[in-house]
Amino acid sequence: GFKKERCYIASQGPVKNTVPDHWKMIWQENIHQIVMVTNLVEGIKTKCEQYWPCGGKQMVHGNLIIRLNAEKERTAYVTREISIEDKKSGKKRNVTQYHFTAWPDHGTPDPLYLVLFHRHVISDSKAGHSGPLLVHCSAGIGRTGTYIALDALLEEGRTTGFLDIFKFLKKMRYSRMNMIQTSNQYVCLHYALLEAFTMKDTKIRKDEFSEVWQSIRTDHKALNHQRLNKEFKELEQHVGETKGLSPSMLNATKDDQNHNQYNAAMSTTNLAKNRNKDVLPMDDKRVYLVSYGKGRSDYINAVQVPSYTKFVGYITTQLPLPDTKVDFWTMIRDHSSSTIVLIINNANEADLVYSQSGNELTIGQFGIKISAREEVENNITKTTIVLSRKDDKPRQVVLFQAICNSIPDPIVLCKLADLISTRATMSNDPITVVSSDGAKNCGLFCAFANAVSSMQIDNHADIFQLVRLLQLRRPEFFTDFEEYKRCYEALHLHLESANVYANF
Structure with a gap:
């Protein structure tokens, strides 16, 4: 990451026989947030095994019981609230999965969709959770590297006023080779960072909308300042x-x-x-x-x-x-x-x-x-x-x-x-x-x-x-x-x- 070592875990998407290992890693590394940037199937190719249960059902892998508690679908992503319970110790933990579904099979997503997705992930980040962010796609290098670079470089730029994209890419590749796999992904990262740095906060909560609307109605400033x-x-x-x-x-x-x-x-x-x-x-x-x-x-x-x-x-x-x-x-x-x-x-x-x-x-x-x-x-x-x-x-x-x-x-x-x-x-x-x-x-x-x-x-x-x-x-x-x-x-x-x- 920018200031913190072991800030991320870059992982491949689990295949059928590694799903138990995937959940064992999530439990062992105290992970509370998962970012998934691949679909299960793209074209005719399976990219990732579905490692979470369907609603109302549970999965058991070794001592771990996994349940899907809630699922919300948006245009470009799905959020899933998942609970994990260790049968041995009786301890429970909640994990949120952010599943970005708008990355095209061949190519890169529109930067606006990617940045709005990232904004949702960081808005949910819990200050008290010390575990790393798990990011995975299929192979765990191309899309995964692009997302991690966006997250880390955005923090660096906002903190210092400067950023070095090429330097951070080299730093990632010391840890995992081929992070950011294609030139298109590298270009996409630049556009996404530009979008993220210039994006204003125009979101309005339900409980404040009435007040905002009243201020709009009664705004008598010069037109170009309204x-x-x-x-x-x-x-x-x-x-x-x-x-x-x-x-x-x-x-x-x-x-x-x-x-x-x-x-x-x-x-x-x-x-x-x-x-x-x-x-x-x-x-x-x-x-x-x-x-x-x-x-x-x-x-x-x-x-x-x-x-x-x-x-x-x-x-x-x-x-x-x-x-x-x-x-x-x-x-x-x-x-x-x-x-x-x-x-x-x-x-x-x-x-x-x-x-x-x-x-x-x-x-x-x-x-x-x-x-x-x-x-x-x-x-x-x-x-x-x-x-x-x-x-x-x-x-x-x-x-x-x-x-x-x-x-x-x-x-x-x-x-x-x-x-x-x-x-x-x-x-x-x-x-x-x-x-x-x-x-x-x-x-x-x-x-x-x-x-x-x-x-x-x-x-x-x-x-x-x-x-x-x-x-x-x-x-x-x-x-x-x-x-x-x-x-x-x-x-x-x-x-x-x-x-x-x-x-x-």
């Missing part, structure tokens, strides 16, 4: 720094970026399928159609974005054009989306998705039958649709529709979030969110719903970072300051409503 305005300006600075976009391209027009990012969207075949030529999906972020018909392509103006608990929690897309209605329903079918949130400016726009007058219609190869219509509240309607296609099993899709002049009222956002939360607990499907151009209001709804989930799971929310994570997928989210402010306003209302109900 909290939300400063955050929004910083989002604008970050927006071009999406993965794969070089600094020289940040201020380039879509035409200039075409060869780098937007080949499919700007091809002659697909260009007319976009409502807004300034809101296009990047090639490595776009949703692909699989079962498209004759004369169509795999293109649709849609991107996958994360929910608070899943890497692909939502599909955000533009309101279909008359010519792309069949592509929209192909996407719903191909990606097994059973819930649609439709945010439109006037009622007539809904006819581009389904029929508001008749109960049956045909769009390309799809039959769409309305089985139920219901007025919910706050001008929200619920429509149950049976989607069918020849030689395919019919499937039910529920569509929630909200009509708003510009951006949805806070009460509408709250109701929509509660409605889709109920649906999300019933299935693992991505929720499709539709607005005019697939950016305005889509980003607002997804960020707000993620903030609600964050409050429910972790008792805090970081709207600034939640928006940044969405902008990695579609930089055109939140180009309007009023959307950003509305996210805070709606979250305040949701928390106040929850408090009122809790007091009954």
Whole structure:
């Protein structure tokens, strides 16, 4: 480590016959925190044996009894609370495992995800625990070395104001050869350190959110000194720094970026399928159609974005054009989306998705039958649709529709979030969110719903970072300051409503 010897244990991921040794080491070395930076299986290759029990069960290895007490899933990682008991002495110990799941099989993770994960680990560190931090991936050198270097160098930089990355790498390799295995991991470390050193603390606890919102509402300082305005300006600075976009391209027009990012969207075949030529999906972020018909392509103006608990929690897309209605329903079918949130400016726009007058219609190869219509509240309607296609099993899709002049009222956002939360607990499907151009209001709804989930799971929310994570997928989210402010306003209302109900 920076100041402490034996600060970390770098380990390989256990294989089947070394799981008992793994737990023996954890007990012997007084370990309270485990950082795991590999998935159990990547591609077709097993990377690590599952060495912890499933919920409700226990494992026994020699004298040690291991139980899983709690498990919480977020977009890029899972935390597990595990208890270990020594049958011989009767002593018990609690261990927290932080399992980072967003490291791609070939490549490196987005630095923002890695730094937010690291921030969670260090925020949980217990001052009274003297044991080392156990870090493992599969072989225990590449990803493991990258994480350890991030942790140690961040502490060194914050303490001394200086750091020497190359020197620390050599120091690690004296203890374990090949730590940080590839040049890409070494580059990733630099970007992650830059992110970590410049990241501000914008997280707000549930019990302080009301006070923070009141201070925002009554802030009469000059605009460029107000909290939300400063955050929004910083989002604008970050927006071009999406993965794969070089600094020289940040201020380039879509035409200039075409060869780098937007080949499919700007091809002659697909260009007319976009409502807004300034809101296009990047090639490595776009949703692909699989079962498209004759004369169509795999293109649709849609991107996958994360929910608070899943890497692909939502599909955000533009309101279909008359010519792309069949592509929209192909996407719903191909990606097994059973819930649609439709945010439109006037009622007539809904006819581009389904029929508001008749109960049956045909769009390309799809039959769409309305089985139920219901007025919910706050001008929200619920429509149950049976989607069918020849030689395919019919499937039910529920569509929630909200009509708003510009951006949805806070009460509408709250109701929509509660409605889709109920649906999300019933299935693992991505929720499709539709607005005019697939950016305005889509980003607002997804960020707000993620903030609600964050409050429910972790008792805090970081709207600034939640928006940044969405902008990695579609930089055109939140180009309007009023959307950003509305996210805070709606979250305040949701928390106040929850408090009122809790007091009954």
